[in-house]
Amino acid sequence: MSEQQVYEPRIVAFLCKWCSSAGSDLAGVSRIQYPANATPITVPCTGAISPMYIMSAFNKGADGVLVSGCHIGDCHYIEGNYLARRKMKLIMELLEFIGVEPNRFRMSWVSAAEGAKFAKVVTDFVNDLKPLGPQDKLKKAEHT
Amino acid sequence: MTKKRTGVFVCHCGTNIAATVDVAKVAKEMAGENTVAFTQEYVYMCSEPGQESVVQAIKDNKLDSVVVTCCSPNLHEKTFRDNAERAGINNFTCEIANIREQCSWVHNDKAKGTEKAIKISRSVVRRVNRNQALDAVAVNVTRRAMVIGGGIAGIQAALDIANAGIEVVLVEKQATIGGRMLQLSETFPTLDCSQCVLSPKMVEVKRHPKIKLMTYSDVQEVTGSVGNFRVKVHKRSTFVDPDKCKICDHCTVVCPVVVPNEYELNLTARRAIYIPYAQAIPASFTLDEDACLGLNPVVCGKCKDVCEAGAIDYDMRSQTVVEDVGAIVVATGFDLYDQANMQELGGGKIEDVLDGLQFERLCSASGATQGHVLRPSDHKEPKEVVFIQCVGSRDPAKHCAYCSKICCMYTAKHARLYKKHVPDGRAYVFYIDIRSGGKGYEEFVQRTMEDDDTLYLRGRVSKLYRHNGKVRVLGTDTLTGQNVEIDADMVVLALAMVPSKGTTEIAKVLKIGRDKDGFMAEAHPKLRPVESVTGGIYLAGAAQAPKDIPETVAQAGAAAAKVIALLSQATLNRSPLIAKVRRSHCTGCGMCVEACPFIAIRLEGGKAVVNEALCEGCGSCSATCLRAAIDVKNVTQLQIYEMIEACLAV
Numbered sequence: 001m002s003e004q005q006v007y008e009p010r011i012v013a014f015l016c017k018w019c020s021s022a023g024s025d026l027a028g029v030s031r032i033q034y035p036a037n038a039t040p041i042t043v044p045c046t047g048a049i050s051p052m053y054i055m056s057a058f059n060k061g062a063d064g065v066l067v068s069g070c071h072i073g074d075c076h077y078i079e080g081n082y083l084a085r086r087k088m089k090l091i092m093e094l095l096e097f098i099g100v101e102p103n104r105f106r107m108s109w110v111s112a113a114e115g116a117k118f119a120k121v122v123t124d125f126v127n128d129l130k131p132l133g134p135q136d137k138l139k140k141a142e143h144t
Numbered sequence: 145m146t147k148k149r150t151g152v153f154v155c156h157c158g159t160n161i162a163a164t165v166d167v168a169k170v171a172k173e174m175a176g177e178n179t180v181a182f183t184q185e186y187v188y189m190c191s192e193p194g195q196e197s198v199v200q201a202i203k204d205n206k207l208d209s210v211v212v213t214c215c216s217p218n219l220h221e222k223t224f225r226d227n228a229e230r231a232g233i234n235n236f237t238c239e240i241a242n243i244r245e246q247c248s249w250v251h252n253d254k255a256k257g258t259e260k261a262i263k264i265s266r267s268v269v270r271r272v273n274r275n276q277a278l279d280a281v282a283v284n285v286t287r288r289a290m291v292i293g294g295g296i297a298g299i300q301a302a303l304d305i306a307n308a309g310i311e312v313v314l315v316e317k318q319a320t321i322g323g324r325m326l327q328l329s330e331t332f333p334t335l336d337c338s339q340c341v342l343s344p345k346m347v348e349v350k351r352h353p354k355i356k357l358m359t360y361s362d363v364q365e366v367t368g369s370v371g372n373f374r375v376k377v378h379k380r381s382t383f384v385d386p387d388k389c390k391i392c393d394h395c396t397v398v399c400p401v402v403v404p405n406e407y408e409l410n411l412t413a414r415r416a417i418y419i420p421y422a423q424a425i426p427a428s429f430t431l432d433e434d435a436c437l438g439l440n441p442v443v444c445g446k447c448k449d450v451c452e453a454g455a456i457d458y459d460m461r462s463q464t465v466v467e468d469v470g471a472i473v474v475a476t477g478f479d480l481y482d483q484a485n486m487q488e489l490g491g492g493k494i495e496d497v498l499d500g501l502q503f504e505r506l507c508s509a510s511g512a513t514q515g516h517v518l519r520p521s522d523h524k525e526p527k528e529v530v531f532i533q534c535v536g537s538r539d540p541a542k543h544c545a546y547c548s549k550i551c552c553m554y555t556a557k558h559a560r561l562y563k564k565h566v567p568d569g570r571a572y573v574f575y576i577d578i579r580s581g582g583k584g585y586e587e588f589v590q591r592t593m594e595d596d597d598t599l600y601l602r603g604r605v606s607k608l609y610r611h612n613g614k615v616r617v618l619g620t621d622t623l624t625g626q627n628v629e630i631d632a633d634m635v636v637l638a639l640a641m642v643p644s645k646g647t648t649e650i651a652k653v654l655k656i657g658r659d660k661d662g663f664m665a666e667a668h669p670k671l672r673p674v675e676s677v678t679g680g681i682y683l684a685g686a687a688q689a690p691k692d693i694p695e696t697v698a699q700a701g702a703a704a705a706k707v708i709a710l711l712s713q714a715t716l717n718r719s720p721l722i723a724k725v726r727r728s729h730c731t732g733c734g735m736c737v738e739a740c741p742f743i744a745i746r747l748e749g750g751k752a753v754v755n756e757a758l759c760e761g762c763g764s765c766s767a768t769c770l771r772a773a774i775d776v777k778n779v780t781q782l783q784i785y786e787m788i789e790a791c792l793a794v
């Protein structure tokens with residue numbers, strides 16, 4: 001399969017255990033279909049996601065990185081997602097600074113009750129990444 | 145580190161997984177992983193033979209860690225961890241790769257689904273390589289409970305728990321317990337007197353040696369977790385010593401201040417010093433600090449002068465009390481939807497348009513009119529009364545989307561009570577449809593409808609306004625298609641039940657979730673209806689959803705049973721997935737101390753130290769530490785990096 005013809009962006013999706021991972025489970029239970037581009041990694045909280053994880057994902061060849069957690073104010077750990085939101089803003093600026101399209105990084109709030117929203121977040125992200133083409137600015141040589 | 149011997153067990157889940165994921169290929173790919181010593185696929189891994197084969201395979205192949213690629217860990221993580229333990233290995237060396245909810249069920253392209261399932265499985269295999277064997281942390285349980293809210297839900301829960309021999313702290317924000325039930329006149333479907341059934345329970349609460357009652361109090365702060373909560377309760381001053389107050393009522397006679405009486409839903413007034421109801425528990429007067437002329441004998445001091453019992457103390461101060469409890473029941477109840485939101489029905493500004501609770505007070509012998517149904521504007525007996533159901537309910541566009549569940553029933557009751565008080569009166573009931581599920585409920589409504597002077601009209605009311613000393617009601621009868629116009633003496637609105645004021649705040653303090661309508665959210669709608677998502681916090685009564693008294697009492701009993709079961713254990717197992725500091729890497733910068741939402745980290749001798757009792761394992765610290773010196777066990781930075789790599793491998 002040639003990449004030019006059917007380019008499928010590769011996404012790492014960091015999901016918090018309490019809300020977005022449960023929301024993605026609900027999408028499953030409801031059999032809501034969405035593209036298979038995003039591979040989930042469940043973490044305790046979006047607050048546990050180090051900016052380094054995101055850079056590492058780009059390094060290792062991700063075309064997009066998604067971080068999804070509880071709605072602001074609903075964090076299981078009180079304020080983890082506030083911390084995350086602050087950090088993630090920095091990520092956007094950093095990406096822009098080093099010349100990677102900041103839209104390759106996305107943050108969303110999906111609760112355990114929002115299966116359909118989870119599916120939409122992934123679908124939209126895949127659609128928005130497609131026109132950008134493969135990310136190779138940060139990709140390390142050994143991963144190409 | 146010696147090389148791991150991981151077993152990977154791939155479940156077909158019938159065709160649930162196998163239809164969109166090539167399970168054989170997943171197993172084959174995993175077999176190629178460096179640390180995988182064994183792979184197996186099976187049609188239903190969670191079935192009895194499936195589980196047995198996992199146990200057997202662990203033993204036969206000397207596996208030291210396990211990955212089951214199957215459904216969500218929320219379903220079977222415990223199942224397979226128990227199996228790991230049965231087979232003699234540590235249960236924390238077993239992890240689940242979710243290839244059903246997060247993969248096979250949401251993709252229909254088999255090639256892509258399989259590719260993703262492989263990535264997910266591989267990432268979990270890599271994670272498990274670095275999983276440590278961990279032991280659940282046993283923590284002692286505080287054998288005491290707290291109930292927040294002293295309505296019938298809280299009263300029932302407190303009594304049930306206390307009768308099991310467990311001490312209970314019952315916290316009520318108002319000056320008396322009893323909640324809404326104390327405001328009701330008679331109750332459907334038996335029409336027995338509400339206070340008569342409730343008062344003995346209230347007295348029992350007061351007298352129970354195992355119940356500590358704190359009225360006029362608010363929960364301010366909750367720390368800790370299941371088994372060991374620490375709660376800060378703010379007890380406002382009532383300026384009257386309940387042990388001395390003789391309820392002689394001398395003070396109210398002399399108090400010059402008159403304010404609306406919120407306990408009578410503002411139908412009457414009260415003094416600055418007052419007792420909410422004759423049946424109030426604690427049986428004592430309360431001095432309303434905001435209304436009083438200044439708690440100062442120079443300014444007024446009349447009540448103190450006449451109080452022979454010497455119960456009044458202007459210097460009494462509010463207190464903050466700390467209570468340690470192992471479990472909490474939330475029973476904060478409901479309010480009625482604010483009439484101000486119902487602009488088309490006058491927005492609460494039209495005289496003689498009442499809400500259901502106000503009507504209860506008009507019927508109640510202990511109410512403002514001593515049980516005579518008299519309309520507020522001129523104290524005359526209303527001869528035509530219109531009752532309107534579903535006000536603010538079942539209206540997703542403008543108001544509450546849900547059905548408040550009990551209004552059909554209490555409106556039928558209101559029509560009956562009205563006819564009892566005003567036998568020559570006429571009642572009209574506007575309804576959308578009648579929902580009367582419940583023992584004896586349908587019969588109750590039918591009997592009300594059969595009354596010749598009670599007219600049930602199917603339809604919505606479009607407008608209310610004052611007209612010639614009456615309230616004009618404009619509506620449509622959708623069964624006949626005709627417009628209806630009634631000049632009523634009084635109108636009663638069956639307003640939607642909404643979470644009580646302060647629910648948002650108390651949910652935040654407790655760190656429990658709320659549902660889309662703002663009620664307290666249960667952990668599972670079918671299987672865990674009285675638990676919140678937070679361990680050790682349970683729900684009862686109308687705080688969780690609109691419900692009537694029988695249902696409230698049943699739920700309160702269920703919540704109490706859960707509390708009793710929890711507190712019957714001497715120790716509890718806490719998740720060992722908590723933070724750990726690598727002292728050699730820690731420079732003592734203190735960034736993690738700042739980041740921790742649970743104040744679980746302190747610096748000691750220039751190094752971060754985690755308080756294991758407080759750490760919840762959120763990982764905020766590890767995401768902040770620039771030197772990777774702090775990690776949550778089994779979710780370490782190194783593990784995440786390897787999972788990322790696995791997700792992106794082609």
Ligand SMILES: Cc1cc2nc3c(=O)[nH]c(=O)nc-3n(C[C@H](O)[C@H](O)[C@H](O)COP(=O)(O)OP(=O)(O)OC[C@H]3O[C@@H](n4cnc5c(N)ncnc54)[C@H](O)[C@@H]3O)c2cc1C
Nearest residue numbers: 293295296297317323324331332477478500685686692693
């Ligand atoms: C008009 C009307 C008529 C009704 N008639 C009937 C009937 O005939 N039969 C029937 O079965 N049901 C009837 N009901 C329903 C009944 O009132 C409820 O089922 C019942 O009151 C629910 O009890 P609860 O304890 O959950 O809530 P509530 O009665 O609302 O009690 C909650 C208590 O918690 C306290 N509280 C709230 N927040 C806090 C906080 N943060 N801290 C401390 N305390 C707090 C409140 O002050 C209150 O005392 C009627 C309801 C209405 C509106």
Ligand code: SF4
Nearest residue numbers: 399416436437444447
């Ligand atoms: S001191 Fe306050 S409560 Fe007492 S009589 Fe005067 S105004 Fe009323």
Ligand code: SF4
Nearest residue numbers: 740759760762763765
């Ligand atoms: S994981 Fe870290 S930040 Fe979270 S509670 Fe534990 S010590 Fe605090």
